[in-house]
Every structure is written in C-alpha cells, then in structure tokens.
Amino acid sequence: MASATREKFIMTKNPFTRVLTWLVVLIAFLIVMGTLAFDFALMLTFPHLARNFNPLNPVLALGPTVVILTVVLALTFSWLNKKITYLTKGIDQVAAGNFAAHLDEQKGGPLSASYQNFNQMTDQLAKTATLRDDFINQFSHEFRTPIASIQGLTDLMQERELPKKERQAYLALISKEAHRLTNLSTNVLTLTTLESQTILNNQTSFDLTEQVRQAVILLWPQLEEHKLNVNLTLAPATAFGNADLLNQVWVNLINNAIKFTPDGGHLTIKIERHDDQIAVSVNNDGPLISPTDQDHLFEKFYQADNRSNVGRLGLGLAIASRIIALHQGRITVVSNPADHTTFTVYLPSKGSAK
Incomplete structure (x- = not known):
C-alpha cells in the first residue's frame, strides 16, 4: 500500500502538484521532529522532568494539530495550484496563437496582478497582430496597383501596333509606375x-x-513647374542628430506641400527658435485636411476621407513621424481656413538634445 501511494505521488502528471505534496509531507515531518527536539532539550535542561517523560506524549498531543495543519496546507496548495493551472492554460492558448485569450481577474486571488498583466499582454499582442495584418493587406494593395498598370500597358503594347507618340506616352507611364514601385519598396524597408x-x-x-x-533647391524644378510662390523665413539654427534622416523629413514635407497645392498657390517654409527647441514648419494653401484625418495622417497607408481630397498617403508621413520620434521631437498638423495647412516639426535644440 505504501509503495502504491509513493508510486502515485511520483507519477503525478502535474509537477507542481507533486512538489506541493512533498512539501506538505516535509513540513509535517519538520513539525514533529522539531517538537521532539524541543522536548529532549527540555529534559537535558531540567533532568527532574525526565522521570515522567514519555517520548510518545508530545507526538500524540501534536497529532491532531499536525493533521489539521496538513489538511489546511493541502487545501491551500490545491487552491493555489488551480489558479496557476488556469494561468498556464491561458499561456498555452497564447502559445497556440490565440491572442483573444483572457483570464477572469476576479478569480485570480493572490495572482490577480499576474492575471491582469496577462490580459494586458494578450490585448497588446492582438493589436500588434491586427496592425500586422492591416499592414500586409495595405502593402499588397499598394503593390498591386502599379503592377497591374505596368502589366496592362505592356499587354496593350504587345497586342497592338501603336503610333510612336502613343507608344512613348505608354512607356512614360510604365516608367512612372516602375519608379513608384521602387519608391514604395524603399520606403517599406526604410520604415521597417x-x-x-x-x-x-x-x-x-x-x-x-x-x-x-x-x-528647397532640390525641389525647385517642381516648384517652378507648378508656379508656386515660395516664402522662406529661415532663422539660423544648428541641430544635433542624423542629418541624412532629417533631410528625408524636409524633402517629404515640402514634396507633399507641392503635391497638394494648386498651381499658382503659396508655400511658406519657416525655421524658428523657441527656448530649448527648434520649429520647422511647412505651410501651403491647398485643400484643407479634415479633423478626423489630422488624427491619422501619420499612420501607414492611411486612406483620407473624401472631404480632405488627399487620397491614400502611403508611407512618407509615417516615415517622417518615426524619424522625428527617434530625435526626441514631435510633428504636428494644423489645417483650418484661417491658417491653411501647416506641418510643424519640433526638435530639441543642440544644447537640450545633448
């Protein structure tokens, strides 16, 4: 019987239960041995007590206490084991890819904080998975459009004899879409x-x-092509950071302003110093951006609503936002009838950046 019981303990499937079982036995054993040691110490200290001492008396007297304590400990460990098993099952679900798994925090007891952390983790994983799926879908859409254009134009050129002028126009469109693909793939790698x-x-x-x-000089041919009136107010400023990355930001913001400003419109570019930061702003009098879109402009492949007339925005502003964040700065957009549309980048000045 003892051998069968021991075998049952050893073969327990749950390692935690096996450890707790042996821990209860160990505690009970230590209590009994401690009591005996204490009694023997009393006998050595007070020899006259030895005449009436029976070694079994302490054990018999302590027996009910040990039993009760053992039962209480066993129940406590069993209750705690259920909490841990519940948490373990949740972890197993996440490992299997179920990011919707949630634990009832009211049932956590002493592990309620761990349950709460688990739920926060799964919420974040679910959001990350959603963003990943959305990015893949948007990325696929962005690539499909120019690829379909190139495929359609090349099929048309192969199927028909086209006049030279029309053929050149189609080749120009193919080249434009190829450049778009190149820029898109470059931007994806950059953002990643x-x-x-x-x-x-x-x-x-x-x-x-x-x-x-x-x-501004780099983009001057485009400014002239659209007959834009450019006003530069550039205060002397020294920045500390990655010059190549920040250059991408200015080119992107100015290029966007050119894109959305009607021919003959106005573009104002300023650099201003404000205490411990530098403000670089690009203002244009093109179509206004709705308040809803202003909150999402810096998201990847954001599709603006029809009121803004800006369409799908790709990755340029998302890249700019990330670059500025890495420089401990921020980028804002304001668009209203009084001020038109202004993108402003705030960077720490050289002294505060260090």
Whole structure:
C-alpha cells in the first residue's frame, strides 16, 4: 500500500502538484521532529522532568494539530495550484496563437496582478497582430496597383501596333509606375528599419538652416513647374542628430506641400527658435485636411476621407513621424481656413538634445 501511494505521488502528471505534496509531507515531518527536539532539550535542561517523560506524549498531543495543519496546507496548495493551472492554460492558448485569450481577474486571488498583466499582454499582442495584418493587406494593395498598370500597358503594347507618340506616352507611364514601385519598396524597408531602432546612429551637429535650404533647391524644378510662390523665413539654427534622416523629413514635407497645392498657390517654409527647441514648419494653401484625418495622417497607408481630397498617403508621413520620434521631437498638423495647412516639426535644440 505504501509503495502504491509513493508510486502515485511520483507519477503525478502535474509537477507542481507533486512538489506541493512533498512539501506538505516535509513540513509535517519538520513539525514533529522539531517538537521532539524541543522536548529532549527540555529534559537535558531540567533532568527532574525526565522521570515522567514519555517520548510518545508530545507526538500524540501534536497529532491532531499536525493533521489539521496538513489538511489546511493541502487545501491551500490545491487552491493555489488551480489558479496557476488556469494561468498556464491561458499561456498555452497564447502559445497556440490565440491572442483573444483572457483570464477572469476576479478569480485570480493572490495572482490577480499576474492575471491582469496577462490580459494586458494578450490585448497588446492582438493589436500588434491586427496592425500586422492591416499592414500586409495595405502593402499588397499598394503593390498591386502599379503592377497591374505596368502589366496592362505592356499587354496593350504587345497586342497592338501603336503610333510612336502613343507608344512613348505608354512607356512614360510604365516608367512612372516602375519608379513608384521602387519608391514604395524603399520606403517599406526604410520604415521597417526605423521601427526596429531605438537609438540613432551617426548623430552629428549640423547647420539645419542650410539643410532646409538645400531641400528647397532640390525641389525647385517642381516648384517652378507648378508656379508656386515660395516664402522662406529661415532663422539660423544648428541641430544635433542624423542629418541624412532629417533631410528625408524636409524633402517629404515640402514634396507633399507641392503635391497638394494648386498651381499658382503659396508655400511658406519657416525655421524658428523657441527656448530649448527648434520649429520647422511647412505651410501651403491647398485643400484643407479634415479633423478626423489630422488624427491619422501619420499612420501607414492611411486612406483620407473624401472631404480632405488627399487620397491614400502611403508611407512618407509615417516615415517622417518615426524619424522625428527617434530625435526626441514631435510633428504636428494644423489645417483650418484661417491658417491653411501647416506641418510643424519640433526638435530639441543642440544644447537640450545633448
């Protein structure tokens, strides 16, 4: 019988239950041995008590206490084991890919904080999975459009004899869509790299004013093509950061302003110093952006509503937002009839950045 009981203990499927069982036995054993040791110590200290001492008396007297304590401990450990088993099952569900798994925090007892942390973790995992799926769907959509255009145009050129002028026009469209694909793939790789970064590399002090001026010069042919009136108010400013990444931000913001400003419109680019930060703003008098869209402009592939007339925005603003965040700055947008549309980047000045 003793052998069968021992075998049952050893073969318990749940390791935690087996450990708790042996722990209860060990505690009971230590209580009995401690009591005997205490009584023998009393005998050695007070020899006259030894004449009436019966070694079994302490054990018999302590027996009910040991039994009660053992039962209480066993019930407590069993109750705690159920809580841990419940948590373990939840973890197993997450490991199997079920991010909707939730634990009832009211049943947690001493593990309620762990249950709460578990629920917060699964909520975050579910959000991440949703964002990942949305990104894949949006990414696929963005790639399908230019690929379909290229495929359709090449099929048309193969099936028909086209006049030279029309053929050149189709080739120009194919080239444009190919460049769009190249830019999209480059932007995806750039954003993926930026999102995995927490620390900036290659940070230096540089002339921010000159950098913004060079970005304007780079885009000057487009500004002239659309006959835009450009007003530059560039205060002297020195920035500390990754110059190449920040240059992408200015080019992107100015390019977007050109894209959404009607021919003959106005573009105002400013650099201002405010205490411990530098503000770089790009203002245009193109279509206004609705308040709803303003809250989502910096999301990947955001599709603006019809009121804003800006369509799908791709990755440019998402990349700009991430670059500014890595520089401990922020980017805002204000769009109203009085001020038109203004994107403003706030960066720590050189002294505060360090």
